[in-house]
Amino acid sequence: MEGQDIGTTLTELLAAATDTATQIGEMVTTPGWRQYQILILLGLVALSYVLRFVTSAPLERWIRAGEGWQKWQLRLLVQLLRRLPLVYFVMLCWPLYWVMQEVTWPSRSYLIGIAATLATAWFAVGFISRLVPNQTLRRVFSWTLLTYATLLALNLAEPAAEFLDGIAVGIGTFQVSILTVLKALLLIAILLTVARLGTRAAAAGLHRNEDISPSMRVLTIKAIQVLFYGIVVLVGIRALGFDLTGLALISGAVGVGIGFGLQKVVSNLVSGIIILLDRSIKPGDVISLGETFGWINSLGARYVSVITRDGKEYLIPNEDLITSQVVNWTHSDDYVRLDIYFGASYHDDPHKVRRLAIEAAKGVKRVLVQPNAPVCHIVGFGDSSVDYILRFWISDPTAGLTNIRGNVYLALWDTFHEHGISIPFPQREVRLVGGAQSDGTAPQG
Structure with a gap:
């Protein structure tokens, strides 16, 4: 029965298509208003391209001269420029159709009405389909709507729908037809x-x-x-x-x-939800996890994207951030304290060394003076030097830690060199017990 129904529907569809083709052939070959309408439509098409040739350059100059355009506005204007002939055809066709409907018999503007409807449908579908993100779904969406609009304008929509609905695949009690699949794809795209x-x-x-x-x-x-x-x-x-x-x-x-x-x-996935709920880390935070130091770029459902100072992007599983020890440098605020160690000679006044070290740190860009100013303390007496620690604060850890440490060390070097503060280094004295032979060998015991 299904095969007979499909055959009957196909026969009806072919008959309708044949009848439509015959009518179109008669319109073209038979003198009269039908032929006049075709000539009018051809004239409108030619006029549309002439208008496009005349106005495309001024419109492009106007768009480029405009300021403050948003992205969606520019995209809309670009799509309009690409479809200028179609835009002009629609703008010319509908007024002519309405005028002819009023001043003459409706049959004398029938073809113009069909052409205006199809052109408007193609114009609208071309814009609406740009909203569909997937390229495959976009093509299905566009061609489905265009085909439906064409069939509807030619009064072939019902026979085509019956034909597509008759082609079905059945698995047990479940059946799906081509028409159902097309409707589902169109609905999914929308x-x-x-x-x-x-x-x-x-x-x-x-x-x-x-x-x-x-x-x-x-x-x-x-x-x-x-x-x-x-x-x-x-x-x-x-x-x-x-x-x-x-x-x-x-x-x-x-x-x-x-x-x-x-x-x-x-x-x-669960760890990612926990991280988002307890707000332990967030985009922009600077974290350290093992050997990885960088800032959070994005939080994903399965991983966290961390970008390091050398431009590498690490995708760290959310579970590692829950079960491992993570240093969040900016969890509560953006203030970070850094410590650097250095030594000065025993001959140099420690009070002067501390004062100069603090002044040198204050002169470095990114080092904060308020609310926490740099401080310097003696931490021990070493074998070759008096050991100091210099502590200072920054508020932009995303700009890097190693570079600011290097700048502070360089400022210390310049300041100490200017004021005669020496930075000693370990020295060792080697003594040979018992002397050495003239040939350089050790003496025999």
């Missing part, structure tokens, strides 16, 4: 577009809200993404005709088996 725009708008609003901490912003954005895209998946499955009740039972049984093989993944 929902993905809405989900993408919704998550972008929510993320932009959350980033502008200073009352919410960065970690809570990330967590909220992730939750919104999971919610939106989860709805897209469920609606897409439902649109294909699957029974979600049976699918839930199967997924529950499969999930138990998969869970054992994804323990680490689940652990990282």
